[in-house]
Amino acid sequence: MKVIDSAKDLAINGADPAFIEPLHVGRPNIGNREDFLKLAEDIFDRRWLSNNGPLVQELELKIAGFLNVKHCVAMCNGTVALEIAIRALELEGEVIVPSYTFIATAHALHWQAITPVFADIDERTHTLNPDAVRRMITPRTSGIIGVHLWGRSAEIEALQAIADQFNLKLMFDAAHAFGCSHKGKMIGNFGACEVLSFHATKFFNTFEGGAVVTNDDKLAETMRLMRNFGFAGVDNVIYPGTNGKMIEIAAAMGLVNLNAIDSVIDANRCNYQTYQRELSGLPGIRLLPFDETERNNYQYVVIEISAECPLSRDRIIDALHAENVLARKYFWPGCHKMQPYRELFPHAGLLLPTTEKIAGQVIVLPTGTTINAKIVAVVASVIRVLLQTNA
Numbered sequence: 197m198k199v200i201d202s203a204k205d206l207a208i209n210g211a212d213p214a215f216i217e218p219l220h221v222g223r224p225n226i227g228n229r230e231d232f233l234k235l236a237e238d239i240f241d242r243r244w245l246s247n248n249g250p251l252v253q254e255l256e257l258k259i260a261g262f263l264n265v266k267h268c269v270a271m272c273n274g275t276v277a278l279e280i281a282i283r284a285l286e287l288e289g290e291v292i293v294p295s296y297t298f299i300a301t302a303h304a305l306h307w308q309a310i311t312p313v314f315a316d317i318d319e320r321t322h323t324l325n326p327d328a329v330r331r332m333i334t335p336r337t338s339g340i341i342g343v344h345l346w347g348r349s350a351e352i353e354a355l356q357a358i359a360d361q362f363n364l365k366l367m368f369d370a371a372h373a374f375g376c377s378h379k380g381k382m383i384g385n386f387g388a389c390e391v392l393s394f395h396a397t398k399f400f401n402t403f404e405g406g407a408v409v410t411n412d413d414k415l416a417e418t419m420r421l422m423r424n425f426g427f428a429g430v431d432n433v434i435y436p437g438t439n440g441k442m443i444e445i446a447a448a449m450g451l452v453n454l455n456a457i458d459s460v461i462d463a464n465r466c467n468y469q470t471y472q473r474e475l476s477g478l479p480g481i482r483l484l485p486f487d488e489t490e491r492n493n494y495q496y497v498v499i500e501i502s503a504e505c506p507l508s509r510d511r512i513i514d515a516l517h518a519e520n521v522l523a524r525k526y527f528w529p530g531c532h533k534m535q536p537y538r539e540l541f542p543h544a545g546l547l548l549p550t551t552e553k554i555a556g557q558v559i560v561l562p563t564g565t566t567i568n569a570k571i572v573a574v575v576a577s578v579i580r581v582l583l584q585t586n587a
């Protein structure tokens with residue numbers, strides 16, 4: 197592996213890239229292949245491919261058990277899971293969300309003719325600032341969607357207090373937070389319900405997939421109807437539903453990957469700790485910490501490049517990309533600067549100063565089971581040498 201000691205070793209200065217194959221943020225973690233292939237054979241033998249098959253039911257029970265939550269309703273992806281949860285909660289009018297999130301959080305509302313109202317985030321946690329949420333409440337507000345960004349929990353108690361005071365529904369986009377806890381309780385147990393994503397790039401994947409988890413029996417029942425067109429038995433539709441079903445092969449992947457969760461956490465934690473060690477003391481670089489008193493999946497390694505850093509965030513990204521390290525600027529520039537919200541709310545940024553600041557500072561670095569401490573050390577050395585030599 198290339199050793200990067202001085203400015204001349206950097207690909208941005210003409211040297212060969214550190215990596216021949218690109219290093220992605222979001223390379224899938226894949227469990228035991230033989231176990232997966234065996235489950236695939238069983239699916240073929242059964243000829244039961246979809247529609248609440250046995251593997252989907254088993255996965256739902258296992259996830260509910262893992263999170264210690266009453267119901268897990270598996271879905272075809274996290275975005276549809278968000279849409280179904282929003283509809284089952286009967287949200288309408290305006291719903292307060294962060295702009296600093298993946299675009300699906302906002303789109304899931306817009307698709308249902310609900311206005312996403314963007315509230316600013318807290319600089320320290322990158323999650324909704326409860327004071328900002330209060331400021332955005334209007335007579336049309338029906339709910340709040342908190343996002344546990346990067347797997348770090350949102351300010352759950354403060355948001356719940358606001359929801360209770362103003363009679364609003366509260367749900368969480370927990371797409372990043374599978375396997376994480378808040379005050380010792382697993383994420384999945386907060387608000388009216390929480391939405392998980394099992395996309396290929398997530399800590400835990402089912403190729404594509406997602407789920408809504410809840411302790412509310414009625415809500416779970418409604419969502420089960422909604423994900424299957426509203427069918428309550430053969431020939432009997434009692435609800436305007438959609439098709440949000442998870443397929444059997446996705447559930448097979450989920451069952452296999454669930455068995456591998458501890459090894460994924462170990463790999464992610466080791467990579468995170470290596471970044472922590474190798475990037476420590478660099479001016480203007482802050483690695484977002486994990487609360488070690490909680491359960492974490494360590495899936496998103498996030499650094500902030502502040503004004504004290506001699507180089508801009510984008511210069512560092514360029515240098516990493518030149519080495520074939522495809523670090524990401526998630527979630528730049530913020531939902532409010534993407535369509536259709538940019539056009540619908542051209543002045544939204546005036547109320548989102550922290551969102552705009554953080555979106556301009558963040559870099560998400562590669563981690564996961566396809567890389568290791570040695571690779572992480574090389575990635576970190578690119579940043580270190582770049583800063584030390586001001587290349």
Ligand code: T4K
Binds near residue numbers: 301393406522
């Ligand atoms: N809420 C939040 C907060 C979310 O972050 C997301 C999804 C959702 C809701 C919606 O859940 P889903 O409907 O997706 O279940 C990716 C993912 O597509 C998206 O799922 C995820 N968030 C988001 C944070 O990241 P992109 O467009 O930035 O990246 P993508 O999918 O092109 O992949 C990233 C990198 O991973 C690429 O460089 C290539 C690599 N990759 C990707 C795939 C799919 C692989 O190596 N193998 C693969 O199979 O959105």
